């Protein structure tokens with residue numbers, strides 16, 4: 001049985017001081033923060049995560065959704081996924097985020113899961129979750145059996161020869177399209193990290209998933225002022241209608257003036273090793289007519305660099321159709 005020390009720090013500084021003693025903030029970290037526990041406890045039961053100290057941060061003052069002066073929203077790290085998805089301002093001004101969160105997991109899990117925990121959730125790769133198997137992400141240098149094995153659900157964008165695991169989050173895909181900023185407090189002070197810079201590509205260090213350093217505590221996430229008049233859609237395609245991760249998903253924030261697209265932000269889920277903002281698709285659509293031909297061109301641009309594995313070539317066309325359908329839905333809505 002895995003033995004660990006469990007404490008509830010009284011304030012952020014106390015939590016940071018203890019976590020700063022960890023050798024890493026990544027896989028294998030000996031000190032972990034505990035949010036809702038829906039990822040961490042799960043992985044501790046499987047012996048994939050084996051921290052010696054678990055810091056329950058649920059007493060820290062990070063549980064509010066607040067307005068930012070001048071526009072925008074500040075979302076506390078401990079805000080539950082359900083509360084965020086059902087918040088009146090999120091539903092009105094950032095509906096892509098509400099739709100994305102509600103498409104994930106189950107009601108019970110969303111009631112526990114926190115904003116910060118969702119940002120740092122781990123891949124669902126079956127080899128990663130099985131300690132009898134090698135896995136470069138879990139045990140650097142041990143190999144990646146997914147490349148020659150079961151890879152139907154793996155990534156087609158951003159993979160490396162060392163890891164092809166998909167980032168599983170729905171929330172992060174919507175946050176990428178909304179250009180969220182992640183705020184961290186750590187031993188060196190505070191930093192604001194645009195979500196596009198928060199998750200790392202696997203490269204030759206797949207065990208390093210984010211830019212977090214030992215002691216870094218996510219305190220909140222900010223969303224910029226909403227885009228007035230924008231249409232927002234999150235479309236998720238999966239093997240069954242609920243309680244299932246995305247095979248492909250698309251988050252779209254779009255504004256059309258006259259016949260042409262004046263503002264567009266696009267991110268894809270289920271296909272990338274990180275939440276996948278597509279600047280290529282955005283460039284292909286900006287100033288273009290909002291019609292089926294432009295949408296298909298943008299989808300082709302988004303998946304141009306996709307590299308399939310033996311079992312997941314279908315994801316490339318699926319993701320393209322997902323994006324086209326999401327864009328069409330945004331126009332019709």
Ligand SMILES: Cc1cc2nc3c(=O)[nH]c(=O)nc-3n(C[C@H](O)[C@H](O)[C@H](O)COP(=O)(O)OP(=O)(O)OC[C@H]3O[C@@H](n4cnc5c(N)ncnc54)[C@H](O)[C@@H]3O)c2cc1C
Pocket residue numbers: 032033034035036037038039040041042057077081103104105106109112113114115116117118119120121168169170171216217218219243244245246
């Ligand atoms: C059966 C099942 C189905 C699911 N389906 C989906 C799905 O369809 N879509 C989807 O997006 N997600 C899905 N999830 C994942 C779920 O969204 C995550 O488990 C959840 O968001 C994690 O949040 P948490 O608060 O429980 O994290 P925890 O388990 O508490 O923590 C996760 C990680 O975040 C770190 N952490 C927590 N708080 C902080 C902080 N403030 N600062 C720094 N690090 C922190 C922890 O140390 C840990 O490493 C599913 C999960 C399960 C179990």
Ligand code: SF4
Pocket residue numbers: 123125126127128134135136137138143144145146147162163164165206
């Ligand atoms: S894809 Fe990544 S997480 Fe899965 S076995 Fe390979 S290295 Fe491990």
